[in-house]
Amino acid sequence: MPIVELHNVRKAYDTKVAVHGLSFKIEPGTMFGLLGPNGSGKTSSIRMMIGMTVPDAGSVSLFGQPFDRKLLNRVGYLPEERGLYKKMKVMDQLIFLGQLHGLDATVASKRAHIWCERMEITEAIPKKTEELSKGMQQKIQFIAALLHEPDLIIMDEPFSGLDPVNATLLQDTLVDLRKEGKAVLFSTHRMDQVEKLCDNIALISGGKLVLEGGMREVKSRYPRNRVQITFTGSDAFLQHPAIEEAKNYSGHAEIKLRPSSDNEADAQAVLTQALSMARISRFEVMEPTLEEIFIEAVGGKVDA
């Protein structure tokens, strides 16, 4: 039973169509990446999943049932634009938000303390929100979205504005939650994170679905025609006839091979020639990166 299912969903604001016949589903225990350029309809789609707006056409179902506000007690949401009550103390704030999700004040307080320890922000507990750094506020909001132990976690750009240490902490937490069988949906522009974390992706552009499926499966649709070589010595091997395009970042070359029936063989040929004139410390044959897939799929249609 899918946790979320969008079926032919459409939403227009005045004359602008934000979402155009979008369908996808998210299974429990998976991490789902919702990708797309700015203004492609990601936030609009998310808002319909959590009932903030109602689709003009099509249907949204949560936990196998047609959308109902009562089901939202099982959803945790981190909006793209972060916002908390500035004058409120951190603990009061977490308890308040927990209560709005139907938690008892004592339960909310207990869980909030556990989470603050886990996110390493116990020193922030007695402070007012406005006294905290941006990263800390983001962690507080992250906790607020998880306090009621939701089965579906929706996060709009969860990693933006976090330093690498905190971003990793957040990533690890999301991975743990997936292990517990929760479904996680997040939207982002950071393709490296999506590649690392997501089981399934949906790429939307101009409110339409461009690409969808399992991470491995989507990538296997593309030929393994990318070669990365780290080397010292002459870069003359980059002139090899099998190479269509090469970029050399001072000792790290990213190569795109010409289309052919056997890219693997071409790659080996390039390697042989490189070995004859340089020392190779790394050599990898791969599919295009998600970033390249993204740029190719969206084409020149980025309109934001």
Place this chain on the structure above:
Amino acid sequence: MHNIWLIAKREYLERIRAKAFLVMTILIPVLMGGLIYGSAIINGTRNNSSHIAVVTPDAKFGADLQSELQSDKDRKFTVDVISPATATTRVTLNSQLADKGLDGYLWVSPAGPGKTRPTFEWVPKSKADVVTKGNIAQAVRTVLTRERLAHSGMGASDVDALLEPIDLDSSQTGKSDSAIAAVGVAYAGFFLMYLVIVQYCMNVGRSILEDKTSRVFEILLVSVKPYELMAGKVIGVGSVGLTQVGIWLTVAAITTQFGLISSGSSIAVTAPQLLFFIVFFLLGFTLYSSIASALAAMTSSQQELQQMNTFLMLPIIACSAIIFRVITDSDGTIATVFSFIPFCSPLIMYTRIAVHQPPAWQIALAIADLILTTLAILWFAARIYRVGILMYGKRPNLPEILRWLKYS
């Protein structure tokens, strides 16, 4: 319902705990009290005694006028009688006026040919001193009347009895012991309601805009419906207003009870008056704050909200422009008509009730149309609010707002 309660509670506690609440609660009565007592003191001390001169060829008239003026209980007159005038009198008096030893002089010229009355010339130090001028005119009239009556053969005691001041007793007309007290209550209630409605509607708007610009709404809207948010805000902020009024009234009741403030006549507020005050305050506040909510949801910055609030305040300002008319003529056409206009009826109908109980059907009609209007406004406001709080950037124009009403 639970969510409304949670939001109202949060809003209420945050505001009650804020220093601004404490400052306002103390400062406003202090300022108002200071203004009233301060102006009373200033008015009381000013010109409590006057020094004037009377120049007349008729020595008896001069003496009579002197004793008449000196019998004034409210002011202390020092009257010099100069009779008759010499050639230098006017020059001397003018120089006395200039060095401020004299507040004015009355120059009486005897009735000339073709005139039955002498002419009176009043030369004051300050032309703005109309009070002294009025006192003197009054005194001259009394003295002349007395003279004429005595001249026509009336005994001195009869004249005194005739000219005795008349006491207009209005205490029998109403149950309250003083009509002035009723007017005082009406004024106090009007300005209290005016102040609190204006203040707290602005607060509702500001609070909503704050949550919108800080994007707190985004996180709340997963668990709370827009109308619950709006209701929570209005109830929370409104309760703070009621708390403030409650504190003021309690303190006022205690201080008058123990005679800490001697108010002259007792300002008694009857139970029905208090009840109507609360009813009209609640309805008026709901009406105005729901408009304020919609306005705040439409805007994206405090400056824009400030501009919009001007429109909101117009009917309230109109009420304060006619309030004198309403109090002096509480059953007149203007008062009656305005008390049925929903945007004015909380203030005007309350004031009418405080001055003089209008017919029951009028009160019922005012409350009924106020409730209906409030419900209609709430419906519109909730819809605009729901869409508006998620819209940023450019202020919507009218067609856009009309489309918002149709969104689901």
